[in-house]
Amino acid sequence: MTVETSARHARGAGPPLPRELALGLALFALYCLVDLLPAGGRTEAAEANARALYAWERSLHIDLERPLNTWLAGHDTLTVLADYEYAVTYLVSTGLMLAWLYLRRPDRYRAARTCFALVNLFSVAVFALWPVMPPRLIADLGFVDTVVAEGTWGSWGTPLVDHANQLAAMPSLHVAWAVWVSAELARAGAGRATQAAGALHVLVTVLVIAATANHFLLDVVGAVAVVGAAMWAAGRPARARRRVRPPDAFFLAVESARAPQHIGGLIMLDAPDGSVRAAELAAVVRARLDGLPRMRQRLSAPARFRRPRWVDHPDLDWDWHVTAVTLPPPGGDERLAELVAALQDEPLPRDRPLWRLIAVRGYAADRTAVVFLMHHAVADGMGVIAHALRLADTGGVDLPTAPRPRNPLATAIGLVQLAADRRPRKAPPVEPHPGRRSFAGFRVPLPEVRHVARRHGVRVTDVILCAVVGGLLRAGPGPAGPTLRVAVPLMTRTARTPPEGNHTAAVMVDLPCGPMAEAERLGLIAAATGKRLRTGTRVLASAFVMRRLTRVLPPPVHAAFARSVYGGRSFQAVVSNLPGLDATVTLAGAPVLAAHPIVPTAKGAPLAVGALGWNGELDFGVSVDPALVADAGTLCRAMTDVLRELSSGGTGTRTPAHVA
Structure with a gap:
């Protein structure tokens, strides 16, 4: 994706429309499922609950439904209008509100949509657990069923929607939707006239649901409570987004x-x-x-x-x-x-x-x-x-992405693989060194590295890993064991990933450290990475653990987990190959010539190497603890020698040796 596209996503571009429509259909399907619950005693329970509500209203002297219903039934034209208002306006106003937010206020859409979804989910839960019959269906209360009397087309209880849930009076979804629309108009900063229209719609809806005997007034109280709870719950993710994510x-x-x-x-x-x-x-x-x-x-x-x-x-x-x-x-x-x-x-x-x-x-x-x-x-x-x-001034740069489909089966396989992966055999401890780490950078032509990869049938990452191991053997004592376990971060960013946050998954690879020709070492490395990096199962599993599984861990447990898996107990080096960029970039008006990655080492893992392709060059950044290599510059020169040997096709066996 380009930087400009990424910026639009960061400002809050709307999510994919098909996904939003699917969410709406899922909510409607859930609503319909409640109506499919076994009838059993639901009808009797719904009537009993309705009578209890009505009795409570009478004790509070707020039972205004009967007078309103009697008055409305005596005015045929108003009755028809009220029935159609009940059947249509809540749908139209809600649909227009969602469409307006999606198209014109994408920065508000996600939070508003989440709130609306929660309004419906909370309401459906009440419908399922505490059914309430509308007053018009309880014959001995004396209400006129205006829906049946006027044959309102498309309203609940008419033949067109006779499958609708008739035991879902508490809370009133009509009022809940109207209140939600009014609240979102206010939160979106709509004009005073528009907000007044939204408030008027709520008032009219309250009068209509009571006068048509579709709801008790306490159903209105339930609707307001549901919207309030949904707004509070929907605000939690916004607040939670400020929480530092587990990765x-x-x-x-x-x-x-x-x-x-x-x-x-x-x-x-x-x-x-x-x-x-x-x-x-x-x-x-x-x-x-x-x-x-x-x-x-x-x-x-x-x-x-x-x-x-x-x-x-x-x-x-x-x-x-x-x-x-x-x-x-x-x-x-x-x-x-x-x-x-x-x-x-x-x-x-x-x-x-x-x-x-x-x-x-x-x-x-x-x-x-x-x-x-x-x-x-x-x-x-x-x-x-x-x-x-x-x-920087980029003029539009395509950032590499690596979309990885969510595959539950592949993730499950990867979790088994991660569990089966043994930790490296414990090597003799590296003696602490009082000196600080050193850093050095170098660059090689990217086409040459790609040529080496093509000639040997491997990937650029394999060539980089070979240069790291071969360079270590030439620049210092080298790893204490027969292999060097390296953590290789792999990108899981998609086209919609914001710049902030960690969106990588680390896969461990054991690299051979014995004396051998570098071409032979490269072949062994390619075989090791082919099993671990190319299948993608470990990547999916690692990403799942970092993003999903650790969410359920209390922070102290998560911190202990992080310290136990990241560092010398699990790997000895980090080697990151960042996808290449081909673009002319200026910073503060000056052209960028090179960019050497700076990658941190980990506790007990004294080496970190980053490689970044940049306009036909492969820029390296090497950080190393003196306990492993005395100087990063020496290691960089040794890595250059390995790359030169691979490029020239040399096959001579190289034994570990210091570079003078």
């Missing part, structure tokens, strides 16, 4: 002082050193802030048994969020990598929005670097790219 809270739980969980990118701009200043970046962010809610929200105060919420934080500390840093002479890649590593090691404070933009001067005479950081609780890798593209 996002996952990364709050696994964060530690040793492994902060912010991700981002090192963006290289074609601009003279220092020409893109912090003030210009801040102006760009200010201009686009309304479309990026998480960049103006922070986390609420923590609570042990409740997930935090995203709360508005209007007073942004711009001097902290958007800053400028000057590298000490002579600048260059090494100094820039040291800065990125230092920023990675500095947790983002949770008392403010969880993002930063740092303009870096002193890197090179003709370039400016920008470091964009965002907490993993805010967005995943593609989400950070989506945020960055919203801030």
Whole structure:
């Protein structure tokens, strides 16, 4: 999808119309099912309940139905009009309201539709559990059945809808729908005349349902109560949307002082050193802030048994969020990598929005670097790219999506596979190292990597994984065991996914670490990933666990679960291959030349590698703990050697060795 399309979705474009129509049909079918309940004693119970309501009204001296009914029955024309008002206007007004919201106020439609659906669901539940007969069907109460007397076409009780539920007086759906329409007009900010018309419709409907003996006045009270309950319940999802979602809270739980969980990118701009200043970046962010809610929200105060919420934080500390840093002479890649590593090691404070933009001067005479950081609780890798593209001048960029159909059977198979997947054999513990992680980036031509993949019959991800393992064996002691278990995040974003939030699923793959030719290693890796990545069952299952299953876990249990499955107990490295983008992008007026991903490591998993295709190049970002490799730059050079060997078709066996 394009960035512009994504922005429209973020502003609240209406959901697919066929789905909405299907929802309406489902509600109507549920209503009809109540009428199919075994008659048994329902009719007697409904009459008894009706008599009890009427007796209660008389005790309260509000039994106005009989006088109104007697008066209306003496005016034939008014009776016909009242019967048709009862049969038609609630349907027309509700239909017009839903259509108007869908077409003209999509930002309000979802909440209003949810409220309307709940009105009907609550009402149907009352119909099923506590049936009430309308007063016109109780002969000895003396009411005139105006529907039968005038033969109103299309009204309840006439031949056209003689299948309608006749024991559903409490609450009055006619009044409930009218009240809902009036309430939504007010919430949508309709004009005074329109709101007055809505209120008048409610009053007329109340008079009509009582005068035609279709309902008791207490049914009106029930209708108002149902609408109130539905509005309260419908508001809960809106409030719940401010709650941090379980997949996002996952990364709050696994964060530690040793492994902060912010991700981002090192963006290289074609601009003279220092020409893109912090003030210009801040102006760009200010201009686009309304479309990026998480960049103006922070986390609420923590609570042990409740997930935090995203709360508005209007007073942004711009001097902290958007800053400028000057590298000490002579600048260059090494100094820039040291800065990125230092920023990675500095947790983002949770008392403010969880993002930063740092303009870096002193890197090179003709370039400016920008470091964009965002907490993993805010967005995943593609989400950070989506945020960055919203801030940039793109001219319309197609963001890759990977729609994955909801397949219950495949998800069930994947859950069994995940349960059967054994954890890696416990390797000798890595001795803690007092030094901080290091970072480095490099790039290789994407066509060359694709050529290697085609020649060996594998995927680009397999080539990247081979470069990681082969590079580790060349750059340092390498993994302690015969295999390296890698968490490979796979995108589950669809065309309608907003930029915020985590929409990935991680699949674990065991990579061979023995001494062998890299071409042979690549073949073994392709065989391993083919079983785990290409079938999609584990992806569906992982996404189900992250998004659905963890919803039922109390926050402390969910946090404990996250810490138990994310890190050295389950994998030793994270390798993310982000789909490529081919687009001309400028940031603050300067063309973007490269974007090296910044991927966080996990506790006990000292390596994180990100790869991003960008205009014909594959940009890498490597973060590594010194306990595994002394320097990320050394690892990057070793990975380049592996890619070069695969590209040249070399088959010589490589034994683990340090790179000088």
